[in-house]
Amino acid sequence: MHFSEIPPRGLTVETDECPVMAAETGVTVQACTASVRLDRQGERVLCQGRLAARVELVCDRCLAVFAHRLETSFRLLLEVADPAAIEREHVCSRSEMDVVLLAEPEVDVPDLVRQQLLLALPLKRLCRSRCRGLCPGCGTDLNRGDCQCRPESDSPFAVLAALKKE
Numbered sequence: 001m002h003f004s005e006i007p008p009r010g011l012t013v014e015t016d017e018c019p020v021m022a023a024e025t026g027v028t029v030q031a032c033t034a035s036v037r038l039d040r041q042g043e044r045v046l047c048q049g050r051l052a053a054r055v056e057l058v059c060d061r062c063l064a065v066f067a068h069r070l071e072t073s074f075r076l077l078l079e080v081a082d083p084a085a086i087e088r089e090h091v092c093s094r095s096e097m098d099v100v101l102l103a104e105p106e107v108d109v110p111d112l113v114r115q116q117l118l119l120a121l122p123l124k125r126l127c128r129s130r131c132r133g134l135c136p137g138c139g140t141d142l143n144r145g146d147c148q149c150r151p152e153s154d155s156p157f158a159v160l161a162a163l164k165k166e
Protein backbone atom coordinates (compact mmCIF):
# COMPACT_ATOMS: atom_id res chain seq x y z
CA MET A 1 0.00 0.00 0.00
CA HIS A 2 1.38 3.39 -1.01
CA PHE A 3 1.69 5.98 1.79
CA SER A 4 -0.69 8.25 -0.16
CA GLU A 5 -3.44 5.60 0.08
CA ILE A 6 -3.56 6.02 3.85
CA PRO A 7 -6.36 8.49 4.61
CA PRO A 8 -5.68 11.48 6.94
CA ARG A 9 -7.70 9.86 9.73
CA GLY A 10 -5.57 6.72 9.51
CA LEU A 11 -6.38 3.16 8.66
CA THR A 12 -6.61 -0.14 10.52
CA VAL A 13 -5.75 -3.33 8.65
CA GLU A 14 -6.94 -6.63 10.10
CA THR A 15 -5.56 -9.85 8.73
CA ASP A 16 -5.70 -13.52 9.59
CA GLU A 17 -3.45 -14.60 6.77
CA CYS A 18 -0.68 -16.99 7.83
CA PRO A 19 2.71 -15.60 6.85
CA VAL A 20 4.77 -18.06 4.83
CA MET A 21 8.20 -18.45 6.38
CA ALA A 22 11.36 -19.32 4.50
CA ALA A 23 12.42 -22.93 5.07
CA GLU A 24 15.63 -21.93 6.88
CA THR A 25 13.67 -20.21 9.66
CA GLY A 26 12.34 -23.63 10.80
CA VAL A 27 8.97 -22.00 11.53
CA THR A 28 5.56 -23.14 10.32
CA VAL A 29 2.72 -20.73 11.02
CA GLN A 30 -0.56 -22.49 11.75
CA ALA A 31 -2.69 -19.50 12.69
CA CYS A 32 -2.04 -15.79 12.86
CA THR A 33 -4.29 -12.82 13.51
CA ALA A 34 -2.95 -9.30 13.35
CA SER A 35 -4.30 -5.81 13.62
CA VAL A 36 -2.18 -3.00 12.25
CA ARG A 37 -2.97 0.69 12.63
CA LEU A 38 -1.39 3.06 10.10
CA ASP A 39 -1.26 6.82 10.64
CA ARG A 40 0.51 9.35 8.48
CA GLN A 41 2.87 11.68 10.26
CA GLY A 42 4.06 14.11 7.61
CA GLU A 43 6.40 12.16 5.36
CA ARG A 44 6.40 9.18 7.69
CA VAL A 45 3.91 6.53 8.72
CA LEU A 46 3.35 5.46 12.30
CA CYS A 47 2.55 1.79 12.42
CA GLN A 48 1.15 0.26 15.61
CA GLY A 49 -0.09 -3.25 15.85
CA ARG A 50 -0.41 -6.49 17.66
CA LEU A 51 -0.47 -10.06 16.57
CA ALA A 52 -1.21 -13.46 18.01
CA ALA A 53 0.00 -16.62 16.36
CA ARG A 54 0.24 -20.35 16.74
CA VAL A 55 3.42 -21.74 15.24
CA GLU A 56 5.33 -24.98 15.02
CA LEU A 57 9.01 -24.83 15.86
CA VAL A 58 11.83 -27.34 15.85
CA CYS A 59 13.46 -27.99 19.24
CA ASP A 60 17.10 -26.84 19.33
CA ARG A 61 18.09 -29.87 21.41
CA CYS A 62 16.05 -32.87 20.29
CA LEU A 63 14.83 -31.66 16.87
CA ALA A 64 11.22 -32.56 17.69
CA VAL A 65 8.51 -30.32 16.23
CA PHE A 66 6.47 -28.61 18.94
CA ALA A 67 3.62 -26.11 19.10
CA HIS A 68 4.22 -22.61 20.44
CA ARG A 69 1.84 -19.69 20.96
CA LEU A 70 2.97 -16.11 20.90
CA GLU A 71 1.55 -12.63 21.24
CA THR A 72 3.34 -9.40 20.58
CA SER A 73 2.71 -5.75 19.99
CA PHE A 74 4.84 -3.30 18.07
CA ARG A 75 5.23 0.37 17.30
CA LEU A 76 7.28 1.36 14.29
CA LEU A 77 7.94 4.51 12.35
CA LEU A 78 8.24 3.91 8.61
CA GLU A 79 10.49 6.33 6.84
CA VAL A 80 11.64 6.63 3.24
CA ALA A 81 15.41 6.82 2.90
CA ASP A 82 17.94 6.52 0.11
CA PRO A 83 19.25 2.98 -0.49
CA ALA A 84 22.73 3.77 0.88
CA ALA A 85 21.27 4.75 4.26
CA ILE A 86 19.14 1.60 4.32
CA GLU A 87 22.23 -0.56 3.90
CA ARG A 88 23.95 1.24 6.75
CA GLU A 89 21.16 0.90 9.26
CA HIS A 90 18.22 -1.28 8.36
CA VAL A 91 16.38 -0.81 11.63
CA CYS A 92 17.58 1.74 14.12
CA SER A 93 16.18 2.79 17.42
CA ARG A 94 15.43 6.44 18.01
CA SER A 95 13.96 7.08 21.43
CA GLU A 96 11.90 4.01 22.32
CA MET A 97 10.53 3.49 18.83
CA ASP A 98 12.00 1.47 16.02
CA VAL A 99 12.45 3.33 12.77
CA VAL A 100 12.19 1.21 9.65
CA LEU A 101 13.83 2.68 6.57
CA LEU A 102 12.14 1.92 3.28
CA ALA A 103 13.32 2.42 -0.29
CA GLU A 104 9.79 3.28 -1.45
CA PRO A 105 6.85 4.92 0.34
CA GLU A 106 5.05 1.59 0.45
CA VAL A 107 3.69 -0.32 3.45
CA ASP A 108 3.70 -4.06 3.00
CA VAL A 109 1.45 -5.15 5.88
CA PRO A 110 1.81 -8.94 5.36
CA ASP A 111 5.60 -8.57 5.28
CA LEU A 112 5.53 -6.39 8.39
CA VAL A 113 3.48 -9.00 10.23
CA ARG A 114 5.88 -11.74 9.10
CA GLN A 115 8.91 -9.80 10.40
CA GLN A 116 7.28 -8.98 13.74
CA LEU A 117 6.29 -12.61 14.18
CA LEU A 118 9.92 -13.68 13.60
CA LEU A 119 11.11 -11.09 16.14
CA ALA A 120 8.66 -12.44 18.72
CA LEU A 121 10.02 -15.99 18.54
CA PRO A 122 11.94 -17.28 21.55
CA LEU A 123 15.72 -17.11 21.20
CA LYS A 124 16.04 -20.63 22.53
CA ARG A 125 13.53 -22.98 20.99
CA LEU A 126 12.97 -25.82 23.41
CA CYS A 127 10.10 -28.34 23.35
CA ARG A 128 10.19 -28.27 27.18
CA SER A 129 12.46 -26.43 29.59
CA ARG A 130 14.21 -29.65 30.64
CA CYS A 131 14.61 -31.18 27.19
CA ARG A 132 17.49 -33.69 27.43
CA GLY A 133 18.22 -33.54 23.72
CA LEU A 134 19.81 -36.21 21.57
CA CYS A 135 22.74 -38.36 22.62
CA PRO A 136 25.81 -37.03 20.80
CA GLY A 137 27.03 -40.62 20.49
CA CYS A 138 24.10 -42.51 19.01
CA GLY A 139 21.42 -39.89 18.35
CA THR A 140 18.84 -41.44 20.69
CA ASP A 141 16.18 -39.00 21.91
CA LEU A 142 17.06 -38.96 25.62
CA ASN A 143 13.55 -37.69 26.51
CA ARG A 144 12.26 -41.12 25.53
CA GLY A 145 14.80 -43.08 27.48
CA ASP A 146 18.49 -43.67 28.04
CA CYS A 147 20.68 -45.15 25.38
CA GLN A 148 23.45 -47.72 25.64
CA CYS A 149 26.28 -45.18 25.42
CA ARG A 150 28.20 -44.86 28.67
CA PRO A 151 28.74 -41.22 29.65
CA GLU A 152 32.38 -41.91 30.57
CA SER A 153 33.20 -42.77 26.95
CA ASP A 154 33.20 -39.00 26.27
CA SER A 155 35.88 -38.21 28.83
CA PRO A 156 39.58 -37.97 27.91
CA PHE A 157 40.36 -40.58 30.58
CA ALA A 158 38.23 -43.12 28.77
CA VAL A 159 40.21 -42.44 25.59
CA LEU A 160 43.48 -42.97 27.53
CA ALA A 161 42.16 -46.21 29.03
CA ALA A 162 41.26 -47.46 25.58
CA LEU A 163 44.78 -46.64 24.34
CA LYS A 164 46.40 -48.55 27.23
CA LYS A 165 44.40 -51.63 26.40
CA GLU A 166 45.73 -51.72 22.81
Ligand SMILES: [Zn+2]
Nearest residue numbers: 059062127131
Ligand atom coordinates in the same frame (compact mmCIF):
# COMPACT_ATOMS: atom_id res chain seq x y z
ZN1 LIG B 1 13.44 -31.01 22.76
Ligand SMILES: [Zn+2]
Nearest residue numbers: 135138147149
Ligand atom coordinates in the same frame (compact mmCIF):
# COMPACT_ATOMS: atom_id res chain seq x y z
ZN1 LIG C 1 23.84 -42.80 22.98
